[in-house]
Amino acid sequence: MPGGRGWLAIALAALVVVGAEAATRLGPATPAAATEGTARSTTWLCPHGGGPGWTATIEIANPTAATLDARLTAYSDGPAGKPKDVSVPPHGEVLQAVDASTRAASTRVDVFGGWAAVGWAVWGGAKEPGLGAEPCTSTPGPVWDVVDGVTTQRSHSFLVVMNPFSIDAVIDVTLYLPEEPPVRSSAWTDLTVPAGSALALPVGSQKVGALGQSIVGAEVTAARGRIAVASSVVRDTGGIRSSLAVPGQAPRWILPITGGTGGATLSLLVTNDTGVRFTAQVLARGVDASPVGDLTDVRQGGSSTMSAQVPTDGASALIVQTDGGTVAAGLRGAGHGGDDAATGGSATDAPDWLVLPTAFGLDPTASIVLVNDGATKVQATVTLLHEGGGGLGDVVQVTIPAGQTAVVPGAFLRKDHTAAALVQATGPIVALGAGTAGSGRYAMALGVPVPPGALPVPPGALPDAP
């Protein structure tokens, strides 16, 4: 190539090829992290239900150092209520009575200024005595599963479906039974839940055709719109319980239980057609995990539910692990006075939890169980968040051995049975609160995992326990 620019051409060609290959390997620049926002907010949906004479309390616990604002809006099968604003003090909680006069009664809570946990507790009053509690959900979605229904005589199960949004939701409800095909009633197909309202669907309705079942699972699917669903069960013999539906199934569930008589009923909902194999284990205080009698590598058929009595002793937890298929689970605990309690459990664990109060009424007793299903010991710091605020004075530390459960000392909780408990652990755990009151009223409510970044103070910076 005499006289030409051949070598330069070759060099540039090589540069282009090498550059292109390098660029391919390098990829685009990593985007900068998000700027910390100031408009923190969360919306909680509380399909708590209700009935004649019922009272409901919305519990809003603020673990942050800032005063938060909450806007509560009541929904039912009528027009939505007028929003009510309340302030939630820093490191404190607010217990706000809301309407629970209808089966469909539900409440939306918009929390502004930071993160707060929200849950509900319902009290059935004299006509339908009993206590129920659950955390609200902040993840409205299209599919909800719950396995807590009972359609035997003198039991009244309702699916409370709330649609606090601005467009109508159109839902399909499928009921799953232990030994019968799923029930898809035309009455509950393409059912419209009007915008800004809630419905209570009686699971034991003659029209639906799922009578006489000891355990009924339900899947509520919104083809349009977003909803939140919970199960509310009222027994003529006394006792009510609430169980928040879960927005998705999982292959593993942790179902804590405490505060009851020791007996528990495990329920599973399988919505796939092929079925799953699963194993249940019990975690308890001071002992290693042990399998549950005949619930080891059990096959559960597709599109069905099952329930089984599980012996538990005090603060325990059931671990349900499938062979890969996904299920929804529920655990019902029996109370001393005929009232029972239920939880849908947690599919995930987290280091920080906020356990909302469940013990209301006469002679209340609160208990909190902490579940460590991991392989290492976890240290948890529990701080009470009192109604009206008041700082972070009441703190206790609890050690949860690997593969075991632990309870928060009763004496500590008795300081304020209506206080919420902020649990900050050194490892992943699951927390659940339970309460009893009066003549055997009993409720359980899973704690609310605190999202990362919601707490301004890391656990290590908390003051030492007294």
Place this chain on the structure above:
Amino acid sequence: MTASSPSVAPASAPTRAPSVLAILVVRSAEPALRPCLHALASQTYESFGVLAVDDATDDEAHELLERALGSSRVIRNDERLGYARSFSAALHQPVVAAADHVLLLHGDTVLDEDAVASLVEATSLQAESPGIVGAKVVDLDRPRELRDVGRAVDRFGHAISPLQPGEIDQGQFDRILDVLAVDGCAMLVDRAVWQRIGLYDERLGVDDVDLCWRVRIAGWPVLMTPRARVQHGPEHDDVDAEQDDAHSDRYIQDRNALASVLKNYSWLSLLWVLPVGTLLTLIRLLYLCLGRRFEEAYEHLAAIGWNTTHLGGTLRRRRETQRARSVRDHALSRYTASAGLHLPRWFQTAERILEEQREFGEEDVGRPAAQRLRHRTASFVSEHPVVVGAFVGVVVWGFAARALLSPNPLLGAVLPAFPSTPGGFFAEMVSGYRTTGLGGTAAGSPGLAALGGISYLSLVNTTLAQKLIVIVGPALATVLCYRAVVRRTGKSGAAVVAAAAYASSALMLWSVSEGRVPQLFLMAVMPPLVERLEAGFARAEPSDGRLRFAAGLAVTIAVGAAFVPGVALAVGLVALAGLVLAPGRIRGVTLVAAAAIAAAILLFPFVPTVTALGARGLWSGVGQLNAWKLVRFSLGHAPGDWTPALVLPIAALLGLALARGDRRGPAARTAIVGVIALGLAWLAGAAYLPMWASNAPVYTTIAAVCAAFVLGDGLASALGGLERTSFGFRQIGSVLLMAVLAIGLFLQALAAMAATWGIGGPDRIPPSWAVLASATHGPYNVVWLANPDGQPFPAPGGDPAGVVPAGEATAAYTITDRTGTLAIDTGRPLTGGGVDPLEATLDEILSGTTVHGGALLAPFGVRFVVVPEDRLNPTAESAVRSQVDLEPVPSAGLSIWRNTAAMPPAAVLHADDETLAIARTNDPDATQRLLPDVAGTLDATEGGWFGSSDGGNFATVATAYDPSWELVGHDTRPERSFGWATSFSGASGDVQIRYGDQFPRTLSMWLLAAAWAVALWVTRKPVRR
């Protein structure tokens, strides 16, 4: 023009030889008076006399005349009257009355000795005696060169000669021609003619056409006889009046043509000639202005002005002409040629080409057919590369663009919506406030004036303008690339191939497919820009002087930056390369700096718009993350975005290797710039560059232009002379280059012709968007979100306006109104006080901080959030889904969320104390609690908004706060709402919000117009005088 044989016998034999008196008007002795007189003395015609008019000569002419003719035959004008008046004055001499014919003769003509006899002979060859007989006129100094053999006129009075410039007399016109007009330098006029209609219209000087036309109208034939040969001096000596010396030839021609038309046509003919002529005049004026031939345009207007002021005299003469009329206009139509288009010249070119081919055919006699065809094709292509290239280009592009030629408006991709009328462009440009996006006072681009102008020229139809830009834009870019390469190499063949490679590049096809109007302008501007920039840094001084060069460069930069402000990055890159690599460093930097400053002046209201928010105007959200695709200049999926698109870069590298001689240095520099630009294009797309320096389309366009230039350099070096060098790389490389080009260009042409363009009919809009848009009413804004992958949003979202960094949830965004991306935002980035709050809001949403994003978006008038399917990362999509006041709308192809907390971009609210408190803060934490209770919607009107309050009390407008807003009829001052928007408390009844500070923008527009006028005047193309 028709011919008749000179051998035709006369109708009646003359009884005596008609007498001829030559009236010789002399203006000076030079250049040919002596031979002229000598020739007159030598005439063979016997009945011939001469009367000379000394038109106030100041040299030896008078003496020569008296010596030759005697003082009685010489008349002297005391002052110069010009030919026309001198001839006219001479007619009053008694001696003239006795002559059968007068021979009007200029003093710089030399007659052949039998010329007069031949002229007289011609008067008796036809049954109908001619009124005027002209001679075959040849050049005085180059007697073989023809100057006149008779003329026709076009429909608008302009003379048309059948002669080519410098055409040699080979006897091709040697027959008596029946013509409309002959040259007046030697014109035999019958006595009946001048007695009946006179001679010249003295106002017009010696206008032979006008005189002959009038003779024709009066019924006399006008003939040219080739037997009478006359040598004639320089043409400019024919200019008559003194004042005409100050004007161009064009002025005189236009003035005389219009005057002739007004005088000589019948009223019936004028009914169509004048309107059509007016239209052609407008087109011509536009053409002249676009070509910066302002002086020519002025002279054209001056010619019209002269006719206007002299209309009285013209009408008077018209009456005389029409009184003498004996022939209808249509009888003269055979002497007129088609107007304006100069088709004859095209046909002459075609004739010449055919003639060449015929000659080749004669050479090829005896060769095999295939060889003959090959030889003739090769010779044709090499002789006429532009003709061949243009023909192939028109065929290929005509076929490729057929889908864009439907009667329906073009839609889809990122094609911006044009306003309904051309005035919309100008209205936005001169508006004191921005009517789009988030408002503010950022000025529109001066490019809007161009778009508006094009729309007006497109029959006042913006839809047609849109199509014209998309279809003609690539052709314009190709032509400008061709011209740039020609200027660079001087080889039209190389330039044609380089321009073809540029035109068929993946970048060009992508620009067309996506309907990228600004990018098409960029592709047109970039070749001359790069060429000019490199010329500024060249060793040689600019040929047209530094001032003119800098001004021209400034205009080029300004035109480009008006459509794509990122052109500034191109200028910087090429200038930087010139500073490092080129020989004329200091001069180049000086010129570029001066041009950049001048360009800034030419864009001065727009400069703050571009430089706002960290020079966001230079940024482009478009890019190509796939470096291998970028190597073939592909910025996105489009026809021709395939491996054969590598033809341009590969051919450029081969061209670089082949560049020889003085083309080596420029080729090497250009190639280096191109490779750097390609690297920068990737870095920009991959977000490694600061925002102000990130513009992948600009860098890619530079790279493509550089590749075309280097290819041109290589071809210019390789073409020709191969046989004179010993066999080696040059031969192999040339063959390789040709093979690459042949295959690559063929495949790219094929891809274009088989293309399904991204723009087209209504089916190019996602159905879900179309349904949504048709089902919703009232004004609203839309926020579009997608991954920052360098690709545009689906139609009609356009390109990203910014990127919200939010870690894994990082997303590109834009905000549009319900129409989508708009042409009135051409070149204008999203600006104003609302941009930062909008990005902060999107950050709140994408980071998952809030679930009340709808309320946060409400002050921006956002009713919908739209995400293209599978184009948003799961984290960001989940964050959007978690917003409780953004309701998903069932849709296919797009994920659409409706903002249930939305309010119109301009609305009146029922505002309680809490709402007012929220509106008056600049705290998103407060804004997210907003529950807007909309009482009334305000509609955009000229200068602001108007509507009924419907009982509301708080008017808020999603336009950046400016104290110049006024609530008409109220004393209320505007307030800043939500930290950035504009609002008025106490609104009631009919609410009219108006911008009250228009004057500064109006003034700046006048100044801008003045600046452009100066720049264009400095860079004008001078007129020939």
